[in-house]
Amino acid sequence: MTDRWRCFVAVPLGDELSLALRTLVYDWRDEPDFDGLHWTDPGSWHVTLAFLGSVEVDRIDGIVSALREVAAAHRPMRLATGGLGAFPSAGRARVAWYGVADPDGRLAALARDVRRATGVAGSEFRGHVTLARARREPVSVRELVDRASPEGTLSVDHVALMRSHLGRGPARYEGVADVDLGVTSRV
Numbered sequence: 001m002t003d004r005w006r007c008f009v010a011v012p013l014g015d016e017l018s019l020a021l022r023t024l025v026y027d028w029r030d031e032p033d034f035d036g037l038h039w040t041d042p043g044s045w046h047v048t049l050a051f052l053g054s055v056e057v058d059r060i061d062g063i064v065s066a067l068r069e070v071a072a073a074h075r076p077m078r079l080a081t082g083g084l085g086a087f088p089s090a091g092r093a094r095v096a097w098y099g100v101a102d103p104d105g106r107l108a109a110l111a112r113d114v115r116r117a118t119g120v121a122g123s124e125f126r127g128h129v130t131l132a133r134a135r136r137e138p139v140s141v142r143e144l145v146d147r148a149s150p151e152g153t154l155s156v157d158h159v160a161l162m163r164s165h166l167g168r169g170p171a172r173y174e175g176v177a178d179v180d181l182g183v184t185s186r187v
Contacts, residue, residue: 003057006164007176009067009114010046011107011156013129017081018045020150021098025131028144036139037096037132041170045129047100049111049159050120064161064177066117071159071179074110082151085128090145092138100127100154107156110181114159127154157181 013021022042029039055063080101086093102108111125158180165172 004054005057005060005176006166007052007055007060007063008048008162008164009050009052009118010048010160010162011154011158012160013045013047014153014155017150017152017154018042020152021045021129021131024150033143034132034139034141036135036137037141038135039132040130044171044173045131046160046162046173047107047127047129047154049125050115050118052118052120060161060176063118064179067114067159067161067177067179068183070110070113070117071181072184073113074106075182076155076157077106077181079107079127079154079156080151081154082149084131084141084145084147084149086141086145090142091140093141094134094138095130096132096141096144097128097130098149100129102127110156110159 025039025042028034052063081099082101083099085097085099087095087097100107107127108125111127112122114120115122158178160178161176163174163176165174
């Protein structure tokens, strides 16, 4: 039997942005209006570029090589962040998120290229950090979406191949490989 890992490719948040969000979210966690939400662990916050799902371990080196090729073709970027939203809507949220602006589409292009290189079917990309998920039924988060959120900057200078460990409690994430943007590998 071949060992399989549940993997995804992401952009980690920097310390400054993570701290600003963490401070805000801790204030919301105990509010009764948001009882129907399960808040994600701030230590695991990231922007997902591609969810790879269950991957055979012997494919990991090939995926890292593909990520190096993609990353070499993209330059580091700094993107404005801010604003809260929800999927599918604020009135019936399954996911509450913090937004990442991508006015020139460079982050979406990186996500598209990562997905193509790793064989993931494409879907519309919206850069965001998942802050909370509905526990069972969709939750109205209109009040949350209307609140002020910290404006910040997401520095995208590398992508990370991550492994997800599921089980009791929240998912735990393990870094498998970091790949710098704009670096051409030399052999």
